[in-house]
Amino acid sequence: MDTAPDHAAASxxxxxxxxLELAEWRAGFARMVCRLGPQHMNRSGIAHGGVILALIxxxxxxxxxxxxVPGNVRRAVTVDLDCRFTGQVSAGIVSAEGRxxxxxxxxxxxxxxxxxxxxxxxxFGASTHRYRKGSEVPEGVPAGTPV
Numbered sequence: 681m682d683t684a685p686d687h688a689a690a691s692x693x694x695x696x697x698x699x700l701e702l703a704e705w706r707a708g709f710a711r712m713v714c715r716l717g718p719q720h721m722n723r724s725g726i727a728h729g730g731v732i733l734a735l736i737x738x739x740x741x742x743x744x745x746x747x748x749v750p751g752n753v754r755r756a757v758t759v760d761l762d763c764r765f766t767g768q769v770s771a772g773i774v775s776a777e778g779r780x781x782x783x784x785x786x787x788x789x790x791x792x793x794x795x796x797x798x799x800x801x802x803x804f805g806a807s808t809h810r811y812r813k814g815s816e817v818p819e820g821v822p823a824g825t826p827v
Contacts, residue, residue: 698734702742707818708780710742713773726768727802732776732794736805737761739778740790744809745820752820755812755827759787763805772797786811 695701699720704711712735714720722728737758745754778792787810794803814821 692738694734695738698731700735700738703775705742705746707746707748708743710739710746710778711775712739712742712778713775715773716769716771721770726770727774729763729765732765732774732803733761733763733805735774735776735794736763736778736792736803737807739776740792740805740807741778741809743778743790743792744780744783744788744811745815746818747820748818749820751823753823753825754815754818754820756788756809756815757812758807759810760808761805762807763803765803767796767800767802769796769802774802781806785816 699714701713703713714731714735716727720727720731741756741758745756747754774794774796776792776794778790780788781791782789787808790807792805793801796802812827814825
């Protein structure tokens, strides 16, 4: 079972901006991490909810987009996303673990849990994603294919 992320397939300017890293990736599962810094905090000194939501969204999406062909990619759009904040985090590494709960031909559903560095849950979410054209199959499409 391959858990090493294909960083070329996971490259995203948005990830770079927020400092999100794909740490583990396999069919049906993705774990993303964010090393919190001052740029991630809200006015109260805790991680901004938008950072947590971005982790939920991206971990969930990647859990349904693992590709079986090196160099190919799979893409999706988020149709629905909800979140419940269960704690706070103000330092260290935050990790989000996305799992596919169910998938059809064009839609997949995910559950994502977010943890602080000590393993305490700080949020969880559920999301619905729609595969982009060509991404419905595990083989995906060549990386340069227009969407």
